[in-house]
Amino acid sequence: MNTTIQAAASVLTPEQIRFHWQGHRGLTRRVIDAFPEKELYEYSIGGMRPFATQAMELALIAAKGLNGFLTDNWNDATTDSISGRVKDYTPPATKAELLQLWDDITAEIDRVWPQIPVERWNEVVNAFGYGEQPMYGSWFYFLDNENHHRGQGYVYLRSLGIEPPPFWDRY
Amino acid sequence: MNTTIQAAASVLTPEQIRFHWQGHRGLTRRVIDAFPEKELYEYSIGGMRPFATQAMELALIAAKGLNGFLTDNWNDATTDSISGRVKDYTPPATKAELLQLWDDITAEIDRVWPQIPVERWNEVVNAFGYGEQPMYGSWFYFLDNENHHRGQGYVYLRSLGIEPPPFWDRY
Numbered sequence: 001m002n003t004t005i006q007a008a009a010s011v012l013t014p015e016q017i018r019f020h021w022q023g024h025r026g027l028t029r030r031v032i033d034a035f036p037e038k039e040l041y042e043y044s045i046g047g048m049r050p051f052a053t054q055a056m057e058l059a060l061i062a063a064k065g066l067n068g069f070l071t072d073n074w075n076d077a078t079t080d081s082i083s084g085r086v087k088d089y090t091p092p093a094t095k096a097e098l099l100q101l102w103d104d105i106t107a108e109i110d111r112v113w114p115q116i117p118v119e120r121w122n123e124v125v126n127a128f129g130y131g132e133q134p135m136y137g138s139w140f141y142f143l144d145n146e147n148h149h150r151g152q153g154y155v156y157l158r159s160l161g162i163e164p165p166p167f168w169d170r171y
Numbered sequence: 172m173n174t175t176i177q178a179a180a181s182v183l184t185p186e187q188i189r190f191h192w193q194g195h196r197g198l199t200r201r202v203i204d205a206f207p208e209k210e211l212y213e214y215s216i217g218g219m220r221p222f223a224t225q226a227m228e229l230a231l232i233a234a235k236g237l238n239g240f241l242t243d244n245w246n247d248a249t250t251d252s253i254s255g256r257v258k259d260y261t262p263p264a265t266k267a268e269l270l271q272l273w274d275d276i277t278a279e280i281d282r283v284w285p286q287i288p289v290e291r292w293n294e295v296v297n298a299f300g301y302g303e304q305p306m307y308g309s310w311f312y313f314l315d316n317e318n319h320h321r322g323q324g325y326v327y328l329r330s331l332g333i334e335p336p337p338f339w340d341r342y
Contacts, residue, residue, distance in 0.1 A: 012183040012292075012307055020311055045216065046329030121183075130339065136183055140191055141339075144318045148338055151322025158217030167319055168301065168312075 014121060017139060018113045022106065023170030024146055028058060029102050030165040031153045037095050043156055051156055052098060054149040056091035059098075063105045065127065065142050069116050069135065074128050082108055185292060188310060189284045193277065194341030195317055199229060200273050201336040202324045208266050214327055222327055223269060225320040227262035230269075234276045236298065236313050240287050240306065245299050253279055 032040065032055050040052045063082045068074040082105060092098045120135055127138035157164045203211065203226050211223045234253045239245040253276060263269045291306055298309035328335045
């Protein structure tokens with residue numbers, strides 16, 4: 001009986017979550033790529049961080065967050081191809097390297113996702129010490145934070161006279 | 172059997188969606204309120220819209236989107252207290268009126284949400300003509316769009332020398 005109620009009340013699967021997130025990550029990649037090299041690393045408004053640093057935060061959260069989803073260890077990215085490359089918030093020295101790191105994390109998400117037990121998503125976790133909540137809420141935080149910072153990147157681009165990629169275009 | 176699989180594979184309920192959205196709408200309200208009256212309506216970077224106009228888009232999408240969730244009519248807000256007040260993208264003339272409209276829509280969301288049949292969330296809809304997708308995807312678009320524009324509001328505030336409300340603080 002409880003099972004039936006749960007089925008009737010739920011609307012989103014882990015695969016739908018992965019697909020939605022990767023769509024946004026594809027758009028964020030295009031926003032990174034839209035910046036000229038110099039402005040990606042140096043341009044700022046109102047004392048805020050350059051977009052390369054914001055993007056590196058998003059890359060790190062994705063890599064370490066993916067690992068946390070799987071293992072409940074929120075400190076380091078331990079998945080194969082990412083470990084050792086995302087130890088601090090300093091972005092790689094070039095846009096090409098930042099985009100390569102981004103792409104490697106994208107592939108890791110697709111590779112690791114099916115290994116995350118479905119029951120994990122409603123387990124209470126404390127991702128990165130942000131506070132206890134069901135794990136799907138941590139994923140929402142990562143997604144919302146990415147939209148938040150990428151929106152800031154749009155203002156940087158517009159103020160540089162660069163047309164950003166369309167918000168509605170994913171993948 | 173299918174019911175059991177669906178239960179095992181789903182992680183999010185309509186109530187969890189409502190709670191998450193309202194948390195963000197509370198933060199957006201504080202960002203609106205953080206602007207001085209004049210700058211809310213006039214300040215711009217890179218030719219982008221003033222935040223009052225962006226916030227009015229978010230208010231309209233919430234009001235009309237809520238109505239669409241319930242009725243699959245995506246053209247107008249027909250719920251009781253909002254109808255007739257959200258006909259175009261021109262924001263109310265004062266911050267106080269914009270915040271009042273925001274609060275009225277917040278109350279409408281709470282009032283109407285339990286009336287939305289749970290099976291609606293995976294029905295394919297074409298919200299505002301954005302393209303066909305399951306209804307939960309339309310809700311995601313509204314949430315993501317709000318994070319996107321509110322992030323832009325953060326840049327406006329920072330460039331005005333105003334500390335924005337913390338991103339992690341909801342409700």
